[in-house]
Amino acid sequence: MNGQIQKVAVITGASQGIGAGLVAAFRAQGYAVVANSRSIKPSDDPDVLAVQGDIGEPATAERIIDEGVDRFGRIDTLVNNAGVFIAKPFTDYTAADFAEKVAINLNGFFVVTQRAVARMLEQGGGHIVTVTTSLTDHANSNVPSVLASLTKGGLNAATKSLAIEYAARGIRANAVSPGIVKTPMHPVATHGALAGLHPVNRMGEISDIVSAVMYLESAPFVTGEILHVDGGQSAGH
Structure with missing residues (x-):
């Protein structure tokens, strides 16, 4: 790093899809x-520390930050990318659905972000980016998703609250609010129908979301932003 301090990014949900793309993008920028x-799985790259575990369990969230600091000495950026999406009619949600959504989307966010912010305060700054969903801004009767709105909508609000609470102490907080992205979660046979849910008539690419996160990372005057990367969905239909 030519004598400069190597920055460190924490990425949850990092094994595939958007998360794997984010790992590659941050490494390309020289971050650990x-x-x-x-x-x-463990990485052959000495500047990638793999921490296996369910982010919905508080002990895992704590371990992510603790092991990251032990290995690299600091935490500069946290990307809350892990999340679960369950689309079904409201009255069909089970207690297990609710528990899973809350554990991963809310509990995981809360514990890992709280621990990361504490570390960032010691360092004098940092950045939190949370991946939410554009459905929180444009409910769609074809995609019933009250639990997504309940959890991810809460994360959008929490992002703004964090941004203001820590604005004067060097910590920024932003969110990326995607449309439907081509990831392993969506079988290829569904892509045509899913593309049609976007005004631009295509699904998002992993690179679209990664680029948005990297923009926010490089934008020191931007905080409290909910950046929609959704093919126009939140604007209307």
Whole structure:
């Protein structure tokens, strides 16, 4: 790093899709990366620390930050990318659905972000980016998703609250609010129908979301922003 301090990014949900793309993008910018998911494998890259575990369990969230600091000495950026999406009619949600959504989307966010912010305060600054969903701004009867709105909508609000609480102490907080992205979560056979849900008539690419996160990372005057990367969905239909 030519004598400069190497920055460190923590990325949850990092084993595939958007998360894997983010690991590659931060490494390309010279960051060390702490990468977490339930299924993540150890990396051959000495600047990537894989921390396996369920982010919905508080002990995992604590371990991610603790092991990252032990290995790299600091935490500069946290990307809350891990999340679960369950689309079904409201009255069909089960207690297990609710518990899973709250554990991963809210509990995981809360514990890992709280621990990261504490570290960032010691360092004098940092950046939090949370991946939410554009559905919080444009409910769609074809995609019933009250639990997504309940959890991810809460994260959008929390992002603004964090941004203001810590604005004078060098910590920024932003969110990226995607439309439907081509990831392993969506079988290829569904892509045509899913593309049609966007005004631009295509699904998002992993690179679209990664580029948005990297923009926010490089924008020191931007905080409290909910950046929609959704093919126009939140603007209307």
